[in-house]
Amino acid sequence: xxxxxxxxxxxxxxxxxxxxxxxxxxxxxxxxxxxxxxxxxxxxxxxxxxxxxxxxxxxxxxxxxxxxxxxxxxxxxxxxxxxxxxxxxxxxxxxxxxxxxxxxxxxxxxxxxxxxxxxxxxxxxxxxxxxxxxxxxxxxxxxxxxxxxxxxxxxxxxxxxxxxxxxxxxxxxxxxxxxxxxxxxxxxxxxxxxxxxxxxxxxxxxxxxxxxxxxxxxxxxxxxxxxxxxxxxxxxxxxxxxxxxxxxxxxxxxxxxxxxxxxxxxxxxxxxxxxxxxxxxxxxxxxxxxxxxxxxxxxxxxxxxxxxxxxxxxxxxxxxxxxxxxxxxxxxxxxxxxxxxxxxxxxxxxxxxxxxxxxxxxxxxxxxxxxxxxxxxxx
Numbered sequence: 001x002x003x004x005x006x007x008x009x010x011x012x013x014x015x016x017x018x019x020x021x022x023x024x025x026x027x028x029x030x031x032x033x034x035x036x037x038x039x040x041x042x043x044x045x046x047x048x049x050x051x052x053x054x055x056x057x058x059x060x061x062x063x064x065x066x067x068x069x070x071x072x073x074x075x076x077x078x079x080x081x082x083x084x085x086x087x088x089x090x091x092x093x094x095x096x097x098x099x100x101x102x103x104x105x106x107x108x109x110x111x112x113x114x115x116x117x118x119x120x121x122x123x124x125x126x127x128x129x130x131x132x133x134x135x136x137x138x139x140x141x142x143x144x145x146x147x148x149x150x151x152x153x154x155x156x157x158x159x160x161x162x163x164x165x166x167x168x169x170x171x172x173x174x175x176x177x178x179x180x181x182x183x184x185x186x187x188x189x190x191x192x193x194x195x196x197x198x199x200x201x202x203x204x205x206x207x208x209x210x211x212x213x214x215x216x217x218x219x220x221x222x223x224x225x226x227x228x229x230x231x232x233x234x235x236x237x238x239x240x241x242x243x244x245x246x247x248x249x250x251x252x253x254x255x256x257x258x259x260x261x262x263x264x265x266x267x268x269x270x271x272x273x274x275x276x277x278x279x280x281x282x283x284x285x286x287x288x289x290x291x292x293x294x295x296x297x298x299x300x301x302x303x304x305x306x307x308x309x310x311x312x313x314x315x316x317x318x319x320x321x322x323x324x325x326x327x328x329x330x331x332x333x334x335x336x337x338x339x340x341x342x343x344x345x346x347x348x349x350x351x352x353x354x355x356x357x358x359x360x361x362x363x364x365x366x367x368x369x370x371x372x373x374x375x376x377x378x379x
Contacts, residue, residue, distance in 0.1 A: 012346050013119065016330065020340035026371035028359040029340040031166065031311045033231040035364050040275060041230055044268035052267050057260040059251045061089025061239070065270035069239055072273055077206045085244040088251070089237065091261045093196050093225045096240045098124045099257060100221035101158065103249040104190050105130040109157035111192075112148075116141075116167055116347030118194075121160050130157065134349050141168040141305070141314075143176065149183050158190040164197040164207070164309025167347050167358040171201060171308045177210045191216060196225035196238070197310040199278040202286045205308055211241050218243050221250070226269050229281070231362075235265045285361075288368060289313065292361040295372035300379050311362040314344065318355045320379060325353045333357070337378050339371045 013030060020027040060066065066087045073080040090096045097120065105111065107129040113121045115136050122132040135151045138144050159180070163172040180191075191210055198207045210216040222241040227233035238261075242250060289307055296303050302316040317329050324332065326343035334340040344356035361368055 013342065016334060016340055016342055019331065019334050023335050023338065025334050025338040025340050026367060026374065027340045028361070028363060028368070028371055029334075029342050031360045031362050032233065033311075033362045034367065035231065037230055037232045038272070038276075041232065041268065041272050044271040045264060047271065048264040048267040052263055054263060057089070057263050057266055059255055059260060060084075060087070061261060062263070062266040062270060065089060065239075065266045065273075068270045068273040072276075073241075078208050078212060080209060080211055080241070082241065083244070086241055086247065088240045088242070088247050088254075089261045089266060090223075090240050090254070091238070091258050092227070092236045093194060093223045093238045094120050094124075095258060096221070096223040096238055097121070097160070097192060097194065098127070099250055099253050100190075100192050100223070100240070100242075101125060101128045101130065102253045103246070105157050108155065110153060110155040111157060112151050112159040113349075114148075114159070114161060115349065115351075116344055117160070117162065118166055118347070122349060131155075132349070136348070136351075137168070141170055143179075145179055145183065148180075152183065152187070152189070154187075156187070156189050158192055159184075160192045160194070161210075162194040162196075164201060166197070166310050167312045167342070167344065168314055169305070169307025169310050169312055171205060172208065172210075174208050174212070177208065177213050177216060180210075181213060181216050185215065189219070191220040193220055193222045195222055196228045198224060199229055199282050200285050200311065201282065201309040202289060202307065207309070209241075219246075221246065229278070230269075230272070230276075231281075235262065235269075237261050237265045237269055285311065288361045288363070288365065291365060291368050292359065292372065295369065295376070298376045299372065301375070311360050313359050313361060314356045315341075315359060316355050317357055326355070326357060327353075330357055337375060339375055 016029045066084050069087050070082045105128045109130045110133045111125045111130045112133050115134050125132045133151050135148050193210050201207045210220045211222045225238045300319045307313045326345050330341050330343040341357040341359050344354040345351045
C-alpha cells in the first residue's frame with residue numbers, strides 16, 4: 001500500500017470543526033476569522049465590478065497591484081526593495097507552494113519539512129515527484145541546527161519554512177536565516193518561505209523575510225497572502241516574491257495550471273493597499289492573543305510560550321490528563337467541555353501523541369472570552 005504522506009489530514013481538521021458545530025461548542029479549532037472585513041475593502045470590490053474589463057489578467061498580475069505591493073513592502077520596518085520582475089500574483093498560497101516546488105523539484109529530489117507543519121506541504125512535494133524528509137523541532141519548538149544539517153543530503157533540493165509559524169507561533173530572525181545560509185551555501189538548495197502571517201507579529205518583534213538576505217534571495221520563493229492579511233480568505237489572491245530567473249521558471253508552469261488570478265479582487269486589493277494600515281490589524285490580533293493568554297491563566301491549561309506571531313496558541317493540557325492522547329483530549333474538550341481545538345499531533349506526518357493542543361484566537365473577542373470563561377468553570 002502506498003504511503004499517503006498526510007493526504008487525509010485535512011479530513012481531521014474539518015472533522016473537529018464539524019464536531020464543534022454538532023455539539024454546539026465554541027470553535028477555536030481552525031484559523032478562520034469569524035469577524036467582518038474592512039468595509040472599505042467591500043467598497044473597492046464593488047467599484048472594481050463596475051470599472052474593470054473582467055478579462056484575464058497577465059501571468060504576473062495586475063500592474064497596479066504589483067506597484068502597490070512594491071510600495072507596501074518598501075514601507076516595512078525591515079523594508080524590501082523590490083523590482084516588478086520579482087513579484088507575481090497567485091490564486092493562493094497553496095498554489096504558490098505547489099507551483100514553486102514544481103518549478104525546481106525533479107523525480108526523487110528530497111524536500112525538508114520542518115514539523116509541526118501545515119498539512120499541505122508533504123502532499124505538494126509528493127505530487128511533484130519529490131520525497132518529504134521530516135525534521136522535528138526540539139521540545140521547546142526551537143531550531144537545532146546540527147540536527148537540521150543531518151537531514152540534508154546530496155538529494156536535498158528545498159526546505160519549506162513557515163514564519164510566523166503555524167501552529168507554534170514562533171518566528172525566524174535575521175540570525176536564523178544567516179545560520180541556514182551557512183548550512184546550505186555550498187549546495188543547490190532552495191527555500192520555500194511561507195510568510196502568510198507576516199503582519200501578525202507581536203510584542204514589537206518584526207517580521208524578517210529571507211528575501212532580505214542577499215544570498216538567500218537568489219534561491220527563495222517568498223509566499224504572502226492577502227486572504228490572511230485582510231481576513232478575506234475566500235478572495236483567493238496571494239503574491240509571490242522570487243528572483244526574475246526563478247519567477248520565469250515558475251510562470252512556465254503557472255500558465256498551464258491557473259494562468260492568472262481573480263481579476264476583480266486584484267484591482268480591489270490594489271486600491272485598498274492605498275489606505276490599508278497593517279499596524280491596525282496587527283494590534284487587533286495581538287489584543288486577541290493577549291485576551292486568550294490572560295484568560296487561560298484562570299484555567300488548568302498551561303501556556304508555556306506566548307505566541308510570537310500568527311493566529312494560534314499552543315497549550316499544554318497535561319495538568320488535566322496524563323493518560324489521554326492529544327487526539328482523545330481534543331475530542332473530549334470539544335464534546336464534553338464545549339470548546340474545540342486541534343491536537344498538535346495533527347501537524348506531524350507520523351506522530352501519534354503530544355502534550356499540546358492548538359487554539360485559534362482569530363475570533364471575535366466575545367467568543368474568546370466566553371470560551372475561556374466556560375473552561376474556567378468546567379475544567
